[in-house]
Amino acid sequence: MKKSELPDPFSDARKTKGCGQMHDQGDDVTMVLGLKDVRKCAHNWKTFQSGAKPGRIVVPNEEYIRETRQIPFEVDPPAHGDYRALVEPWFKRPLEVAYQEKLQQLVGQSIDEALSAGELEVVSDFALKLQSRALTVLLNIPLEESETWIKWGTHVFRSEDSPVDGDKAKILYDYIDAQIDQALASPGEDLYSVLLSSEVNGQKLTREEVKGVMILTFAGGRDTVINAVTNTIAYFAEHPQSLDRLRQEPELITRSVEELIRYFSPLTHMGRVVTEDTQVCEHAQKVDSRISLVWASANRDERIFEKPNEVVLDRKVNPHVAFGFSHHNCLGATHARTLLKILIKTLSERIGKMEITDHQDNIEEWGEFKRKVGFDSLKVKFEETKG
Amino acid sequence: MAKITFITQTGTQITAEASSGNIMELAKENNVEGIDGDCGGVCSCATCHVHVAPEHFDKVGKASEIEEDMLELDDNANEYSRLGCQIEISEDLNGIVLQVAN
C-alpha cells in the first residue's frame, strides 16, 4: 500500500447497514454513512440540531470542557443565518487578488524553507507553519503572531493521552480573551475588531459571541488544514506524474483540489443532537440522542462516485461533502481552497522531486472504525525543478 | 455564439455571450450577483443555482440524477431549477433567460 493511501474503513457498514455505532463518554453516537442520508440529515436542522448544549455536537463530546457557544457552528436557523450573513463577506476575502498574493508569498516562503533544508518533517515544519501563517491573512493581523500558534504545536486542542483535554483548550481560550482585550483597547482592521464593532439585528455582538466566533475560527481551521496540506505533499511525493500533469494543464488544478479534499476528507465527521423520536437508516433514533454525519464515508459512497477509492484528479462531477452540506457548510472553505490551489501550483512549478523517507500514520478510532486521516509525522526530501 | 440573459435577485439584467464553457463560468466572468461557483463547477456546492425560464427549459434540458439530488435539498429549488456549472454552453442555448436563485 502506498503511504499516501487513505483506505475507507466504512465501506462494509455503509453497504450493509448504512450506519455505524460508537461510544463516547456515555453519550453514544449513531454514525450516518451514506452520502444521501448524510445530506438529508445535514439539511434537516429541525430534527438534527446544532444548537444543543455547547460542545455536545462535537465528537468526542466537549460539553464538559467548554461553555462558550461556537458561532455560527452551534446555532440553528433562523439565528444561524443572521450570524452567517455577518461573517460571510469577511470569509470570502480569499477571492481577492491582494489576499491571494499574500498567500502566494507565504507558500513561496514555506517552499524555500523546504528546499533549503533538503529534508524536513512536514507536519510540524511545513504544514503547521503554513497553516498558521496563512491564518494571519484570514484574520488580517501581523505575520509575527503566527509564531505563537506554531509554538503551541499541532495538538493544542487535543492531548496525546486523552481526546479532550481541558488544560490544553484553556491555552487557546485565554489567548483569545487577551486578544479581545487588546482589540477593545486599540481597535484595528483585524477580525476581532470587526466583530466587536458589528451588530446582529440591531444588537452589538457580545464579548462572548465574539469569543465564540474566534474559537471556532482557530479550531475549525487548524487540524483540517494541516492534514490537507500534509496529505497533499504525501500524495504528490508518490504521484510525480500527477504533478507533471498539473504543470502542463494548470486549468485542472481547481478540480484536483476538490478531488483531493474529497479523498482526504480532513474532517471525518460532525455530530447533531436529535430533537424528536425519529428514524435514521431505518432504525429508531430517540430524542436527545446523538448522530454524526460522516463526511469521510459519504465521500466514498460507491453509489455516487465511480472508483471512489481512487484519486481521479480531473473528476468532473464530484458532489462531495468534505466541507459539509447545507446551512453549516464550511465558512473557511474559500480560504482552504485558495491556499491549496496556490500550494499545488507552486509545487508543480518549483518541485522536481519529493521522497518520503519516514512516516507515522495518524489513525483515528471511532468505535468499530479505524480511519487513517493523515500523518502524525511525515519526513520528506525535497528537490528543486531542474533547469 | 449563444446570448444568455441572467436576472439577479435584485432585478438586474445582464446579457452575456459565449460559445463554450458552462453557465456558472459565464456568470462569474460577468460578475452576476448570486452566482459564486465555490466548488469550481464540480456539482458540490450549489452556489450556481438558476431557474430557467419555463419556455426555455426544453432547450436546456433536465438535470442529471446527481444534480437532481443536490437540488432536492435546496430550499429555493423549483421544477425549473438547474445548477449552472452543469449546463454546457452551445449554440442551442442562444436567447435563453435564467433567473438567479440566490
Ligand code: HEM
Ligand atoms: C480543508 C480544510 C477544512 C475542512 C475539510 C473543513 C470542514 C468543515 C466541515 C465538514 C464543516 C461542517 C460542520 C457541520 O456541518 O457541523 C465545517 C464548518 C466550518 N468550518 Fe471548516 N473545514 C476546513 C477549513 C476551515 C478553515 C480554514 C476555517 C476557518 C479558519 C473553517 C471554519 C469553519 C466554520 C466557521 C464552520 C462552521 C460554519 C457554520 O456552522 O455555518 N474551516 N468545516
Ligand code: FES
Ligand atoms: S459551482 Fe459548485 S455546484 Fe456548480
